[in-house]
Amino acid sequence: MHAGELEIKPTFEATFGAFSSGKSYNGENLEDERINWQEGHLKYGAKGQYTFKNNQLYASLSGISSATFGDGDAGQNSNGKERKTDVNEWVIGFKDGTNKDELTTYDLSIGRQNIMIGDGFFIAGDALNLGKAPADGTLDRGGAYYLxxxxxxxxxxxxxxxxxxxxxxxxxxxxxxNKAQFSPELFVTDLMYQLKDKGVGFTYLNVLDLTDAEHVSGREDLKNYALRLNYQPLPEIQVKTEFAVQDKKDGHENAGYLALNYNFLSSKYTPSLGYRFSHFSDQYDPMFYGNTVGFGTWFQGEVAGNYAGPFNKNADIHQVSYM
Incomplete structure (x- = not known):
């Protein structure tokens, strides 16, 4: 619908996956030969923007319905009985410029939304979706854990x-x-300087408050300081690195990675061959990490990253990728 400079569009997304594992990790059903389960979700709503005098007021609202079927996932983070419908996102924002996806000078928004900071090393949305199985269902967020x-x-x-x-x-x-994350409140600032072939960024995170009456999370007044660099000496070659220092009440932790990618630009499908080494100290808290730009981003290893751990903690990980 268009009315002058007003534009409104419906939004819809449907995702379904069927999964199977030769065994169960960290759960019940340990005697079963195979675990089979299915996950799906629908997202539906509308988004719109009103453009005036080279500025834009924008908003969106969407709901979500999700379900898990079968045995529940291989880590027993769900039991296959999860069904939930609620608000997925609502956002109101104001920015200069007329392109919603392009930052001209400023963009201010509030609401319920998915936010990624930097490369998603410790902030990539609030994406931990436990179901009814853990903690007698007290951490249930609707399941669809893998998706x-x-x-x-x-x-x-x-x-x-x-x-x-x-x-x-x-x-x-x-x-x-998210009760599984101790429902924290965070302040995050990120500064990025990016040229065509090189860039440097700095991120600061502070946990302002959380729900942790037993003081078991180790997140009280936690602070992260992270420096990241990227360099592209040739069109085919990209080097990226990030190092984070974590200040916790019971000590200091650290994590980081170094990644090298070669892009086959002369190939029709431009695949990429990559190697990455990542390190996470003994009690490092990975916070809200997640997949950001493709499979294997920060869920490292199908089993280790999703079901059995170490979940980017107390680990040195070598990853070779071709995608």
């Missing part, structure tokens, strides 16, 4: 500011209602 159906933080305030062509600043307040 990570729900990825929005419960409430956010996000300011994106571009003071000059190559510099971008993000300031974010993120509130999670």
């Amino acid at each position: 990570a159906a729900r990825r929005s933080f419960d409430f956010t305030s996000l300011l994106q500011y571009k003071p000059q062509e190559n510099t971008t600043l993000k300031l974010a307040y993120l509130k999670s209602d």
Whole structure:
């Protein structure tokens, strides 16, 4: 629908997956020869924007219905009986410029939305979707654990500011209602300077509050400081690295990675061959990491990354990829 400078569009997304595992990890059904389960979700809603005087007011609202069937996932994070419908996302924002997906100078938004910081090393949406199996269902978020159906933080305030062509600043307040994550409130700032072939970024995260009466999370007043670099010496070659220091009440932890990718630009499908080494110290908290740009991004290993652990903690990981 168009009315002057007003544009409104419906949105719809449907995802379904069928899965099978030769065994169960960290759960019941340990004697079963094979675990079979299915996950699916529907997202439906509308988004719109109103453009005036080279500025744009935009908004979106969507719901989500998700379900898990069968035996539940191979880590027993769900039991196959999960069915849930609720609000997926609502956002109201204001920005300069007329392209919603392009940051001109500033973009201010509030609402329930999926936010990624940097490369998603420790903030890539609120994507942990436990079901009814863990903790007698007290951590149930609707299941669809593998597909990570729900990825929005419960409430956010996000300011994106571009003071000059190559510099971008993000300031974010993120509130999670995810009980499996101890429902924290976070302040995050990210500063990125990016040229055509090289860039440097810095991220600061502070846990402002959380629900942890037993003090078992180790997240009280947790702070992360992270530096990341990228360099592309040739069109085919890309080098990326990030190092994070984590300040916790009971000590200091660290994590980081170094990645090298070669892109076959002369090939019709431009595949990429990559190697990445990542390190996570003994009690490092990976926070809200997740997959961001493709399979294997930060869920490293089908079993180790999804079901059995170590879930980016107390590990050194070598990953070779071709995609």
